[in-house]
Amino acid sequence: MYYAIISEDVPQSLPLRQTARPAHLARLQELAAAERLLIAGPHPAVDSATPGEAGFTGSLIIAQFDDLASAQAWADADPYIAAGVYARVTVKPFLKVLP
Secondary structure (H helix, E strand, C coil): EEEEECCCCCCCCCCCCCHHHHHHHHHHHHHHHHCEEEEEEEECCCCCCHHHHHEEEEEEEEECCCCCCHHHHHHHCCCHHCCCCCEEEEEEECCCCCC
């Protein structure tokens, strides 16, 4: 089943994100290589694909896991957690309907 991992950043998270980004992306690449990743990306703080110094307010990852506990454990091990990027992370089951 798919699970949505919805993360909200702490204020002024951009420097923290930049430090932890390579490790964060490596984990996402592993999900993609295993064909378990549906979508992943950040939420820009401004209405722009290139927010610059405004940075980001959070992230969304939708991926397949065996169960909610596995999805939560994966989310809890995100390098952005260890780096202090996220203020809050919510993990929920997600049912893909379209397309």
